[in-house]
Structures are given as C-alpha cells and as structure tokens.
Amino acid sequence: MKGGLAIALALALGALAGHFLLQDNGYVLVSFQGYVVEMSVPIALALLVLAYLAVRLVAWLWRVPRQLGEATARARVRWAGRQATRGYIAIAAGKLDQGERLLTRGARRSGAPLMNYLAAARLAHQRNDPDRRDGWLRMAYEQEPAAADAVLLAQAEMQMDDQAFDQALATLNRIREHNPKHGQALRLLAALYWRRQDWRALLDLLPALRAMPPLPPAKLNLWTTDAFEALLADPALDEPGLDRLWDEVPKLLRGEPRLVLARARTLARCGAVATAEAEVRRALRERWDASLIRFYGELPLPEAAQQLKNAEAFLRERPEDPDLLLSVGRLSFRNQLWGKARSYLETSLSIRPTPEGCAALGQLLDRIGDREAAARAYQRGLALSTAGSKTPTMAPVAR
Structure with missing residues (x-):
C-alpha cells in the first residue's frame, strides 16, 4: 500500500509540474447537465490522482475498526498464551496453585x-x-x-x-x-x-474392542485371561458348567497356563482328579510352566505311583528345575519313598530355597522321625517366608 501511495503522489506532483512548466499543457473540457468545467490536462490528471487517494483513504478508514478489533484479539490471544505458558512452567516447578490460576486467568481469551x-x-x-x-x-x-x-x-x-x-x-x-x-x-x-x-461385563465388551485398533492385542488377551481365570475359579461352578464356560474361552488362549491351572483346580474340586492330571500333563508337554508343575505335585491322584513316574519323565529334559524337583519330591513322599523324596527336596532347595520346599522337607523329616532336622527346616522356611505367603502342605501318603 505504501508503494501505491508513493506512485500516486509522484503522478500528482508530476502533473502539477507539467502544468507550470509545459508551454502547451493541453486542454480538458467536461460538460455535464449544463455545467462546464475547463482545465489543463495536468490539472485533470492531478485531480484524478487526488480522487484515487481519497477513495483509498475512505477504504482504509472503513477497515480501521475491524483491523483494530483483530489486532486487539491477537494481543489478547498472545497474552492468554503467555499466561498458559507461565502456568505450565509453574506446574513443572511444582507450584500447582499458581499453575491453575495462570491457566484459567486467560482461558476465555485463549485460542x-x-x-x-x-x-x-x-x-x-x-x-x-x-x-x-x-x-x-x-x-x-x-x-x-x-x-x-x-x-x-x-x-x-x-x-x-x-x-x-x-x-x-x-x-x-x-x-x-x-x-x-x-x-x-x-x-x-x-x-x-x-x-x-466385573468379569462377565468385561467379556461381553471385549469383542467390540477387538474390532477397534490400536488397542494392543496383548492387553486384550491379558484382560480376557484375567476374566476367564476368575470365572473358572468360581466355587459355585460344577463340572458341566465348567465345560460350558471352557467352550467360551478363545482357542488361542486355551493353552494359557493360568487358564489351564484354573480349570484343573476346579476339576479337582469337582472330583475329576484324573481329568485334571491328564490336562495339566498335556499342557506341560506343550508349554512348560512353574505353577502347573507345582500343582501337579499337589494333585491327590489315586494312582500315585504312575503319577510319580509321569513327573519323573520330565526330569530327563529338566533335571535341575527346582519346581519340578519339588513336585517329584512331594510325589515320592506320597509313595513312601523317603530317601528319594529327601534327595529331590534337598536338591530343589539347593537350587532355589523356598518356604514351600522347606515346609515339604520338614514334613518328610517329621514323618521319618528326625525331629531336630525337621525343626531346622521349618525355621529356615520361616526365615524365607514373606508377608502373606502361603505354605501348602503335601498330600497324604498313599496307602
């Protein structure tokens, strides 16, 4: 705009200069409804330039209020932005009171x-x-x-x-x-x-969530596992109800050790110990899990000798697995194989001392009459135990 004004002023000055300097500066006559206006060409050009300048001035004056309003609004937004910035700085410095005040002071003016x-x-x-x-x-x-x-x-x-x-x-x-x-x-x-x-409500919602990325599949599987694990452990569940619920478990998760264990515990509670033993053993062959093998050693299967034989078969591939050694030690105890039980339990404790292992060894030593060694085992287990830990006992000796 400044360049345009400069050009217009130059033209006007040039026209005036031409009027006074040129010998023949032309002639302009304007006749309108009986009125006649006569002037030289330079004067006519100067008037045209002045008219243009007047139009530009009026247009500028017309826009001034709007431009002032926009400028004021921009200034308010900048001020609100500065207040927000100061607020976030105060928050970062731990001044929550001041941060809240600064964030809200200019909120209405903020962008x-x-x-x-x-x-x-x-x-x-x-x-x-x-x-x-x-x-x-x-x-x-x-x-x-x-x-x-x-x-x-x-x-x-x-x-x-x-x-x-x-x-x-x-x-x-x-x-x-x-x-x-x-x-x-x-x-x-x-x-x-x-x-x-609220496990049932969660399971009802999960199908809709699976169709909505980007929720990680691992998160969905964790929620699904948690829900089914809790439902499978329901003490009111009977065996037919357990089978119906198991049919709802996605096939992808049926090998999940937590779910296998929850189902096996309920099967055992319902009296289907042999089914529980078979399912746990099959799951262990497909995917080894410490919780499953520990539970296997606690199962009160009537065929205790065969159960021990099945457990010892795993030792060929995992001879130094402390959880497996604990389980075969418990099963040896049930089969009244005192020397074998003591060897397995002591080997398990030498690899990884646990309150469970100490309790099992203490029960064995009590059973064979070594009260002093049993007391030491119990004391060691007590020292290893943590708040809230549970120490399961071994199943009764098979007769």
Missing part, C-alpha cells in the same frame, strides 16, 4: 480454552479438590459444547482415579448413549470393568 480448563481440572484433581475439578470441567463444556465427549472422558478418568466406579460408569454411559462405538470410551469402560472385577 484453546478447552485445553486450559481441562488442564486446570486435572490440577484440581491432583490436589484432591473435586468441587473445583468439576467446576473447571463444567466451564470447559460451556466453552466448547461440541467437545462434550472429551470433557466426559476426562471426567471419567479422574473418577476412576478416585475409585468412584459407579460415577465413572454413569459418565461413560452418557457418551455411549449417542456414540455406542466411541473407541476411547469403550477402552475406559473395559479398564473400569477390569478394576471392578
């Missing part, structure tokens, strides 16, 4: 007020102030009604942090009312069911 209010809500949540948290969330919604889902998701996450699971469930269901396939809401809902141990 992204939603982010400011959500950040302030999270700060209030960290400071255990639910009233302020909910207030900022409400203001976030008022500023950006179209972002209601984002506000509700943030609210549900914070409610879950507070273990307000019923409130979080209600919040997530509000999202699902108008958007049943909202991916993040479904993921939060699955996490909520998992934390509440």
Whole structure:
C-alpha cells in the first residue's frame, strides 16, 4: 500500500509540474447537465490522482475498526498464551496453585480454552479438590459444547482415579448413549470393568474392542485371561458348567497356563482328579510352566505311583528345575519313598530355597522321625517366608 501511495503522489506532483512548466499543457473540457468545467490536462490528471487517494483513504478508514478489533484479539490471544505458558512452567516447578490460576486467568481469551480448563481440572484433581475439578470441567463444556465427549472422558478418568466406579460408569454411559462405538470410551469402560472385577461385563465388551485398533492385542488377551481365570475359579461352578464356560474361552488362549491351572483346580474340586492330571500333563508337554508343575505335585491322584513316574519323565529334559524337583519330591513322599523324596527336596532347595520346599522337607523329616532336622527346616522356611505367603502342605501318603 505504501508503494501505491508513493506512485500516486509522484503522478500528482508530476502533473502539477507539467502544468507550470509545459508551454502547451493541453486542454480538458467536461460538460455535464449544463455545467462546464475547463482545465489543463495536468490539472485533470492531478485531480484524478487526488480522487484515487481519497477513495483509498475512505477504504482504509472503513477497515480501521475491524483491523483494530483483530489486532486487539491477537494481543489478547498472545497474552492468554503467555499466561498458559507461565502456568505450565509453574506446574513443572511444582507450584500447582499458581499453575491453575495462570491457566484459567486467560482461558476465555485463549485460542484453546478447552485445553486450559481441562488442564486446570486435572490440577484440581491432583490436589484432591473435586468441587473445583468439576467446576473447571463444567466451564470447559460451556466453552466448547461440541467437545462434550472429551470433557466426559476426562471426567471419567479422574473418577476412576478416585475409585468412584459407579460415577465413572454413569459418565461413560452418557457418551455411549449417542456414540455406542466411541473407541476411547469403550477402552475406559473395559479398564473400569477390569478394576471392578466385573468379569462377565468385561467379556461381553471385549469383542467390540477387538474390532477397534490400536488397542494392543496383548492387553486384550491379558484382560480376557484375567476374566476367564476368575470365572473358572468360581466355587459355585460344577463340572458341566465348567465345560460350558471352557467352550467360551478363545482357542488361542486355551493353552494359557493360568487358564489351564484354573480349570484343573476346579476339576479337582469337582472330583475329576484324573481329568485334571491328564490336562495339566498335556499342557506341560506343550508349554512348560512353574505353577502347573507345582500343582501337579499337589494333585491327590489315586494312582500315585504312575503319577510319580509321569513327573519323573520330565526330569530327563529338566533335571535341575527346582519346581519340578519339588513336585517329584512331594510325589515320592506320597509313595513312601523317603530317601528319594529327601534327595529331590534337598536338591530343589539347593537350587532355589523356598518356604514351600522347606515346609515339604520338614514334613518328610517329621514323618521319618528326625525331629531336630525337621525343626531346622521349618525355621529356615520361616526365615524365607514373606508377608502373606502361603505354605501348602503335601498330600497324604498313599496307602
């Protein structure tokens, strides 16, 4: 614009100079509705330039209020941005009170007020102030009604942090009312069911989640395993019910040791010990697992000699596996093979001392009458035990 004005002024000055310097400066006559205007050509050019300048001036004056408004708005946004930056710096320095105040001071003038209010809500949540948290969330919604889902998701996450699971469930269901396939809401809902141990609800939700990447398959498989493990261990489950539930387990996960173990325990409780033994042994051949082999040694199978023989067959490939040695030691105890049992148990403890192994050895020594050695074994096991640990006893001696 400055260049255009300079050119216009140069033309006007040139026209005036021409009027005074040229001997024959031309002649212009304008007649309009009886009015006649006479002037030289340079003067006419100068008037045209002045008219152009006047039009430009009026246009500029017309735009001034809008430009002033835009400039003021930009200044406010920059100021709000500086306040937000100072707020995040204060948060990083651990000054949560100051950070919250700075984030919200210029939130309405910010280019992204939603982010400011959500950040302030999270700060209030960290400071255990639910009233302020909910207030900022409400203001976030008022500023950006179209972002209601984002506000509700943030609210549900914070409610879950507070273990307000019923409130979080209600919040997530509000999202699902108008958007049943909202991916993040479904993921939060699955996490909520998992934390509440609402296993059946979790399993009902997982098929929808499997169709919604990018949730990692490992996470989905973990949730599925956790849910089925808990359901398979239900003490009210009978054998037919167990079989029906097992049919629901995805084939990909039926070899998962945790699920095999949960099913085997329920089978044993229902009296199907032989079936449990066969399934555990088959699972061990396909995928070795310490929990499974320890459970195998606890199974009270009537054919104790054959059970011991089956367990010892694994020793050919795993002669120094402490869990396997513990199990064959227990099975040798059941078969009244005291020397073999002591050898297996002491070898297991030499590789990896455990309270379980010490307890098993103590029971064996008690059985053969070596009370002093038994006491030492029990004392060693007590020293190794940790808070909350359980020390299972060995099955009765087979008759």
